[in-house]
Amino acid sequence: MPELDIREVSKTFGDIRALSDVTLHVEDKQYVCILGPSGCGKSTLIRCVAGILTPDSGQILLDGNSIERTPIEDRRIGYVFQDIALFPHMSVRSNLSYGLAVRRAPSNEIATVTNEMLDLINMRERARSYPSELSGGAQQKVAVGRAIATGSHLFLLDEPLGALDALVRAELRYELRKLASDLGLTVLHVTHDQEEALSIADLVVIMKSGHIVEVGKPSEIYHSPRRLFTENFVGETNLLEGTIVEVVGDGCVVNVKGRKIGAPRGEKSLGQKIVLCIRPEFVALSKPNNFGWSGVVTQVTFLGSHNRYVVDVDGGIEIVAAESTVEYSTGFRIGERVSVHVENSAHMLLFDYPAEGLESEISLE
């Protein structure tokens, strides 16, 4: 039912432009994660939607109706912050029923809804507990339950799992996602945790310095982003500056510091300056052979499911490669000479060299 339209919303704090002309459409029942470096404006954006902040310009429409002038309490929007804000002197049950009680709902309705919420967040046996007796993860579940109990269908979550330990976060994000699917909620979820965004979102919104950089499905954002900023910001990648020196059909040859590499051409043309990107997991290492680039391993990091290698390729190119420890159990050592190659050139992405320069494009600020 709720469909959210954010149209050219801007917001400044003194000299700082926190949001510039932000436009975003969220469909009913969509789970949207907003991801960006600190200071990118992601919290400001959802605070504007919540009504905690008023935009300087632009429109926010909920189901086609402008809501800027609607008071917070009438927007029927659920809101959960990073800092767990339960009432410390109230039991879990009272916390859950608070919103309905404030709205003077009939007592039998309050009881029914509260029981439903307790079941939903799987905490019926903790109904009489006080927040201080619960773990951080459990408290945050109650906060989510409390927001849902108000009957809202649009939920704004600002780093809802940010204060929790890594393993608890990872578990809770799937619970949260399931809850949203089961209840058909529309969610706008701000996070700085990439894995969180990629693993649960229908759509990921990438923000930087008050702008939306791009919007896409998680696998598009990671595997085929339209912007170099996104490619660098999400996950790890190799950025190689080069020039297209040959064009052959769908392919091309890129010169990177005097070394040549074949790549898919896309829309690029001969002589164009580009940035060639390749994710570490698509770079393969092997014992020295006549294929690929020759280099020396300078760093080895064991990360459990994979090893991460830094290779100094002759000619001053540094390449990061990552290999599964399951498929490649032996691995390479520091100082070992290796050949570096890309098995499937479709994994290479070519971006136009940014007009403002590479550093400025990938800068987080």
Place this chain on the structure above:
Amino acid sequence: MATIRFTNVSKSFGKVVALDDVSFEVEDGEYVCVLGPTGSGKTTLLKLIAGLLNPDHGTITFDGRPVNKVSAQNRNAVYVPQQYALFPHLTVLQNVAFGPLARGAPPAAALETASKTLELVRLTWRASAFPSELSGGMQQRVALARGLASGAGLLLLDEPLGALDARLRLDLRHKLRDLVKNSGFTAIHVTHDQDEAMSVGDEIIVLRNGKIQDHGPPRRVYRKPSNIFVANLIGNASFLEGLVDSTVGETAIIELRGGLTVQAPSKNLTLTDPVILALRKERLRISCERLDLDNLFKGEVRAVRFLGNSREYLIRVPNGLIIASRTFGGNERAEYAVGDQVLAGFLEGDAMVFGYPAKGLREELEIE
């Protein structure tokens, strides 16, 4: 620097036992990461080394000499707290030069040390800015630089990268390690990020409720964790309950709850023992074709989770258990979809078998 040794060290705050009979050694020049959930005693451990706290029991020695009576200033150690407390009225350069000045270095020499250190953290261009003009990430780098420039040989870093965005954290952790190693520092680095601990630490110490659970190099701790808690905290795993059905030489036949039987290493197992079989997610391999594995069963894909450089599949196996499989690499499109019938399996040697915890599995895995 020096070799640091804790012998039976305990520290309580009122009724809360922050560290409980802890013994370990950190060698000169070592980079040690301390990993553990919130409230496990990580910061207390750092403050005890720094001399900002005194132990209730036990001894701390540097190169064999007890330091219980040595003041914080005389320990040749610098503590970089989680909340980087920079002097707001001093510039970045002055903040970094503060340590050497306080130790009596001539101003010119102190400023030179400070400039060199700022170069290392790539903040030379912000040398004359005030802390309030910097982003959180930059402030954290200044705090690090101040620690590095202090002249102390022992760095005690409390979540030094905690305030940084994921992307920057990734870049800086490798730089931090290089810096420490190239300068001959000894570092003890507290974190709750397991990838960070594995990336920078020569050794990892795992803490829980004030007790050391494991201490060793990352590969050993990952491959042969000392208990279920460590197996869970470092690297994800599925934990399956079972009973030892029989043992044949090196191999144990374990009947998992629900009736599925699997082969696992038999070391230290007795018949009918209740056990926990832990399996790293990447070790459960899935395929549509037959795999050459000791344990192989039919399964159905119940969930697909995209994680960027890997994908996680939840596989429902014949006895109703759900086991996670993580595949590294992979393309834009997932190889398997929800509902797909697959073969799933693992090698006998990939199973990690633990005795059933006295407290129960859930309690043993509990993080908070």
